[in-house]
Every structure is written in C-alpha cells, then in structure tokens.
Amino acid sequence: MQTHALEGGFTDPATAAAHAFRAVMEAMARPGTIHRLTGAMPPAPLSPAAGAALLTLCDTDTPLHLAGEADCPALRDWIAFHTGAPLVEPGQAMLALGPWQALAPLSAYPVGTPEYPDRSATLIVECPALEPKGATLRGPGIRDTTALSLPETEAFRANRALFPLGLDFLFTCGDRIAALPRTTLASAPSGATEDL
Amino acid sequence: MTETAYNFAYLDEQTKRMIRRALLKALAIPGYQVPFASREMPMPYGWGTGGVQVSAAVLTPDDVLKVIDQGADDTTNAVSIRSFFQRTAGVATTTRTQEATVIQTRHRIPEVPLTEGQILVYQVPIPEPLRFLEPRESETRKMHALEDYGLMHVKLYEDISRHGHIATAYAYPVRVEARYVMDPSPIPKFDNPKLGDCPAIQLFGAGREQRLYALPPWTQVVSLDFEDHPFEPSKADHPCGLCGATDSYLDEVIVDDVGGRMFVCSDTDYCEARQAQGHRGKDAA
Numbered sequence: 001m002q003t004h005a006l007e008g009g010f011t012d013p014a015t016a017a018a019h020a021f022r023a024v025m026e027a028m029a030r031p032g033t034i035h036r037l038t039g040a041m042p043p044a045p046l047s048p049a050a051g052a053a054l055l056t057l058c059d060t061d062t063p064l065h066l067a068g069e070a071d072c073p074a075l076r077d078w079i080a081f082h083t084g085a086p087l088v089e090p091g092q093a094m095l096a097l098g099p100w101q102a103l104a105p106l107s108a109y110p111v112g113t114p115e116y117p118d119r120s121a122t123l124i125v126e127c128p129a130l131e132p133k134g135a136t137l138r139g140p141g142i143r144d145t146t147a148l149s150l151p152e153t154e155a156f157r158a159n160r161a162l163f164p165l166g167l168d169f170l171f172t173c174g175d176r177i178a179a180l181p182r183t184t185l186a187s188a189p190s191g192a193t194e195d196l
Numbered sequence: 197m198t199e200t201a202y203n204f205a206y207l208d209e210q211t212k213r214m215i216r217r218a219l220l221k222a223l224a225i226p227g228y229q230v231p232f233a234s235r236e237m238p239m240p241y242g243w244g245t246g247g248v249q250v251s252a253a254v255l256t257p258d259d260v261l262k263v264i265d266q267g268a269d270d271t272t273n274a275v276s277i278r279s280f281f282q283r284t285a286g287v288a289t290t291t292r293t294q295e296a297t298v299i300q301t302r303h304r305i306p307e308v309p310l311t312e313g314q315i316l317v318y319q320v321p322i323p324e325p326l327r328f329l330e331p332r333e334s335e336t337r338k339m340h341a342l343e344d345y346g347l348m349h350v351k352l353y354e355d356i357s358r359h360g361h362i363a364t365a366y367a368y369p370v371r372v373e374a375r376y377v378m379d380p381s382p383i384p385k386f387d388n389p390k391l392g393d394c395p396a397i398q399l400f401g402a403g404r405e406q407r408l409y410a411l412p413p414w415t416q417v418v419s420l421d422f423e424d425h426p427f428e429p430s431k432a433d434h435p436c437g438l439c440g441a442t443d444s445y446l447d448e449v450i451v452d453d454v455g456g457r458m459f460v461c462s463d464t465d466y467c468e469a470r471q472a473q474g475h476r477g478k479d480a481a
Contacts, residue, residue, distance in 0.1 A: 014204035118221040141412035171436035181224035
C-alpha cells in the first residue's frame with residue numbers, strides 16, 4: 001500500500017512536466033481539441049491524463065478538492081507524496097478533481113472577483129468517454145466551431161454568463177485531455193433547441 | 197553545450213508550475229493581466245525577463261526556438277537570449293520563422309504569417325495600457341473590472357485634437373473579445389492587424405511588472421478607433437532598400453552625415469529570404 005503511493009510519478013520530472021504542460025496548454029488554448037497526456041501512472045480510479053495534469057499543476061501552493069471516488073486513501077497518499085497539495089473543501093479549492101456528478105454543485109467553487117477573475121477554480125473532470133462529437137463549442141481559440149462530448153451544456157452556459165468570472169474545466173479520459181475555459185459557448189447537440 | 201548544473205530551461209519546477217498555472221488562467225481570460233511571482237533572472241529588467249520566464253515555462257526539449265529583437269535575429273538581446281536557452285534547455289534554435297515552434301519577440305510580429313503549431317512569446321515592458329493615464333494600480337484594476345475605458349478614448353481623442361490624427365504609432369491599445377483593453381507591447385501599429393484571428397498562441401510576459409497575459413488562437417482583437425478616424429496600420433512609404441519588399445515594416449537607417457538614409461526591412465529573416473530568392477532593392481550592394 002505504502003510503496004504504491006511512491007510510484008507512478010514522472011520519471012524525468014522537468015521534461016515530462018514540460019511535455020504535459022504543452023498538452024494542457026494546447027487543450028486550454030484550443031477548446032474542444034483532444035490531446036494525449038501521458039507520463040504518470042496514478043493509482044485507480046485516477047486516469048493517467050488526470051494524474052499527469054495533477055503532477056504538472058499541483059504543489060503545496062494549490063489547495064485541491066477531491067470529489068466522489070477520487071477521494072480515496074490510495075489517491076490521497078499518492079497526491080500527498082507526489083505534490084504535497086493541501087486537500088480542502090470546494091470553497092477554498094484552486095483545483096478540484098472528480099467525476100462530473102460528484103463535483104456538483106458548481107456554485108461551491110470560487111469564480112474569482114471582478115478585480116481578480118483569475119482567482120477561480122479549475123475543475124479536472126474525469127469522464128467515461130471523450131469524443132470530438134456532441135455539444136457545439138464556439139469562442140476564442142476556436143476558428144468556427146468544434147464539437148466535444150460534454151457531460152451537459154446548461155452548466156457551461158451558466159458559467160459562460162459569469163464572464164470574466166467563472167470556472168475553467170479540464171476533461172480527462174484515459175490518456176487524453178480536452179479543456180473548456182469560461183469563454184467557450186457550449187450549445188446542445190443539434191436536435192435540441194437551445195438558443196445561444 | 198547544454199549546462200547540466202541547471203534544471204531544464206533554468207527555472208526550478210515550482211516556479212514553472214506557478215507560471216504555467218498563471219498561463220492557463222491568462223488563456224481562459226484573454227487580454228486580462230494575471231499577476232505572477234516573477235523571479236530574478238540572470239539579465240536586467242528591460243532585457244526580456246518576462247518573456248524569458250514564459251518561454252522557460254512552455255519550452256520542451258523538442259522545440260525549435262527563434263528569438264527576435266525589433267525583428268532582427270542578430271542583435272545583442274536576441275543573440276544572448278537564444279544562447280541562454282541553448283545552454284540551459286538544450287533546444288534547437290533557428291532564425292527561420294517557418295521552422296520555429298516557439299518565437300520569443302521584442303516589439304515585432306514576424307512578417308511571415310504564423311501557423312497553428314507555433315507559440316509567440318512577447319517581452320512586455322509596461323503591461324497596463326492605462327498606466328500612463330492613471331498611475332495607481334488600485335484604480336486601473338477597478339477600471340478593468342468595471343470596463344471603464346473612457347479615459348483611453350479621451351487620450352486618443354486628444355491625439356486627434358492636437359495632431360489631426362491618432363498619433364500613437366506603437367503599443368497601440370486593442371480591445372480583446374469586446375472585453376479587456378490590452379497593451380499589445382510596443383509593437384508598431386503596423387503589426388496590430390496580425391494580433392487577431394491568428395492561428396498561433398500568443399503569450400505576453402512582463403517580468404518587472406509581474407504580469408502575464410495571453411491571446412488564444414482565433415481571438416477577436418480590435419484596435420481602438422473612432423468612426424470618423426478609423427484605425428490605420430502605417431509604415432514608411434518606401435520599398436525595402438535591400439530586398440525591394442513593399443509590404444514589410446521598415447527601419448530607417450542613417451548611412452552618412454549629410455542626410456543620406458535608407459529603409460530596410462525590420463524583419464531580417466524575411467529580408468534575407470527575399471534576397472536569397474533574387475529580389476533586389478535600390479540600395480543592395
């Protein structure tokens with residue numbers, strides 16, 4: 001049990017984190033695009049992509065909230081050893097990690113202040129699937145439109161309405177990552193009649 | 197030649213994580229200046245410490261780095277930053293815009309259109325576009341929060357009433373996605389139209405002022421103007437003396453002490469590539 005927590009980090013932290021960050025940054029700069037994110041082997045139930053994102057972004061300066069199945073002893077130990085991130089309630093979190101249902105309600109997380117909209121949480125959402133189809137996305141970073149399998153669209157539309165405040169999202173599944181910053185307009189898959 | 201006494205790309209990992217988190221927020225809020233804990237770098241403020249820290253945070257060993265200073269690859273600032281990353285990150289370097297994956301720039305955007313795989317890192321001296329109008333940080337922060345940009349329009353209007361036209365020629369303010377007014381760094385306003393709808397990621401770092409900001413690809417960037425005084429990108433009305441280009445931004449070079457001068461491309465890579473293709477200007481040897 002203990003030895004497991006010591007394993008699964010980046011083998012070469014400086015270069016692995018550099019490659020991982022580029023994948024995360026490309027995902028955030030081009031919402032809806034899916035990128036490979038590897039290098040970490042975290043204990044179940046965490047995906048390798050979410051593990052690499054944690055190792056790249058988390059340290060003792062980043063209060064982290066674990067939601068649902070992500071809040072388990074194996075993962076707490078792994079995060080404590082590899083990042084030292086303090087585990088907190090949603091209201092103090094800079095980063096949060098878990099499946100979509102367990103992360104709710106989104107209103108619990110800090111969305112920044114009008115003077116400092118950057119002081120908002122980033123949510124790492126573990127997804128059962130991540131496909132370039134489903135909701136239609138528009139906004140900065142997207143040339144025309146792009147499609148991404150989002151767990152829902154209403155929450156992201158409400159989040160978009162808060163701009164420049166709001167939450168930013170990373171979606172992870174297996175060794176893949178995509179992102180949805182607060183600027184992105186998400187509309188339901190065609191068929192549903194949602195207005196922009 | 198890679199220096200092994202330093203961590204990859206000079207900065208320690210905790211510093212890079214801090215900068216990387218700030219970069220993600222900057223991309224999520226285009227044009228907003230994110231405070232970050234800028235470090236002392238082994239070069240003076242004003243030499244691109246902000247750009248260097250951003251470059252260090254985004255570089256991977258696979259990158260090909262280009263550094264330009266006012267468009268030139270061969271000036272002191274560009275040469276020393278390029279060799280800094282050669283030594284501390286072991287990355288390949290180039291002077292060709294098309295071959296580079298990361299381009300750090302001081303006050304120019306390359307003439308060759310940027311592409312999707314590229315990242316442009318700007319060195320920024322004063323990131324706050326409102327700073328010369330309102331010196332208090334507490335006030336400019338409120339002005340951004342309230343979208344209170346009337347003062348900037350008054351400044352442009354005063355230009356018109358005094359000079360007959362908007363006399364701001366560089367660091368020309370822009371509005372990003374109809375929200376934040378942003379200083380594009382002291383690029384000539386000739387380069388402003390290249391900021392918007394750009395396929396590359398654009399990152400801005402101000403080391404002394406401890407701010408960074410970003411433009412994701414395909415972002416709407418509008419130069420501020422008035423209906424009866426529309427924005428006009430401008431350049432010297434000459435062809436390049438060396439390559440004959442009529443579409444590039446030009447530097448004026450004084451060549452003797454009796455008023456002789458020539459105009460040459462500020463982008464040295466663009467000019468050299470054109471000369472290699474056989475283009476000749478009137479001053480070419």
